[in-house]
Amino acid sequence: MSLILYNTLTRRKEAFQPLNPARVTMYVCGPTVYSYAHIGNARPPVVFDVLHRLLKSRYGQVAYARNITDVDDKINAAAKAQGAPITAITDKFADIYRQDMAALGVLPPTAEPHATAHMAEIIAMVERLIASGHAYAAEGHVLFHVPAFAAYGQLSGRNMDDMIAGARVDVAPYKKDPADFVLWKPSSPDLPGWDSPWGRGRPGWHIECSAMIEKVLGPTIDIHGGGNDLIFPHHENEVAQSTCAHNGAPLARFWLHNGFLTMDKEKMSKSLGNVLLVNEILKTAPGEAIRWALLSAHYRQPLDWSDDLIAQSKKTLDRLYLALDQVKHIVAANTGAPAAVITALDDDLNTPIAMAEMAHLVRALNSATTDAEKAKLKAELLATGAMLGVLQQDPATWLKGDVSSSGVDAAEVESLIAQRNAARKARDFKEADRLRDAITALGVVIEDRADGTSWRMAG
């Protein structure tokens, strides 16, 4: 079995082999921390978390870096608007981001480089690019000279003539070529800046990733991931900078890009304003259900977000946890995820197929009659859940839901159940049904089982 990944660079699926199996390297573009992450922002970290888990299970350890961009004009604007220091903004939203991602079951990356902590590396890389003739300084700016890199446009499949023809922005007068992009730009005294050979300034948008990848992971990494919209210009420019700074060594061997999350079929984006914040959704739905929803479509496909999607995801997880709850006293066998699950994930992270396999497992588990069977199926289900980053909490905890926030008094429910069971014992079914209606009215579902009556929150 081997992992097959769709490589944006070649536009086809390719067998993945790490450069060095003892140190698989992966980089995913992280957030610019100037406000809350929306649910679309959460798709890459969740998707690449599944890849992270898969790589870990195969190669033991993965050097996985996800950056924090803490220098950016939008951060400056936010700080100005709120009358707060820059670092107050970036620290706050970096913290919130980490918390949100943890709530979605995303394992921390092995490194979380901050742009502001890598100014020396950024400046050094810019200097190298100037020295090698790939960049030039002009009016306090440093620009990457796109015609100096013949392979420019390869990743995004564009050619320069078309782009110039379709250009929608005014070309700055100091650019030698309209496609040239900024590596370094001057800062006015009221903006954050760092001393450099070109005066006090700050980095352009793309150079930080190139510099941090080199520093944290090395010149050529195995996998670089991010959202579809980053292919151009962000990743194209990263390729140009890094390749030229490394004498032609490629930046990344595999480029992976996730499809977009939409709302009513339209891209969710901060500029359009149609965003749902992860932080807000987490107040109304468990993080695990949100994660399940994000993985319910293949990562390269578009995914239309809706309340119904979360509701369905939650119900599906209910069913899985209900089955696990039935076998809580059975010790899971020492078995990993079934081959079908591995095969599915190996095929370009086909999470919907892996989820379908979980449905097979849960049906088999519910039908199993021997403890040995149950122990094996329980183990397979849990192992599959671990690959996807779900199903790892105590079933009872999941099924009870957040009782405290629901306003339901657990003692009252237990009391009503006891009264109902007394009525059932006395064969007073009218009273028993009345009591159950009262329980239902509280939003609680009860189930009579051989070992007693259990209850959980409905919906």
Place this chain on the structure above:
RNA sequence: GGCCGAGUGGUAGAGUGGUCAUGCAGCGGACUGCAAAUCCGCGUACGUCGGUUCGAUUCCGGCCUCGGCCUCCA
């Protein structure tokens, strides 16, 4: 205009050159005092027009529709 991607049953969403996705919803049955949960069974599908083929939802081409990138954006 250039470059990408998508159009599947009530819904979400995989996949395949000729039997089955799967979840949710629905229907029938079993179980239950009745339910719930669970199990068993059932149903409706592949945008459009051509081509290749014994046979296409699947391959090829045209068309239509929708979305994305080309400017900050996951």
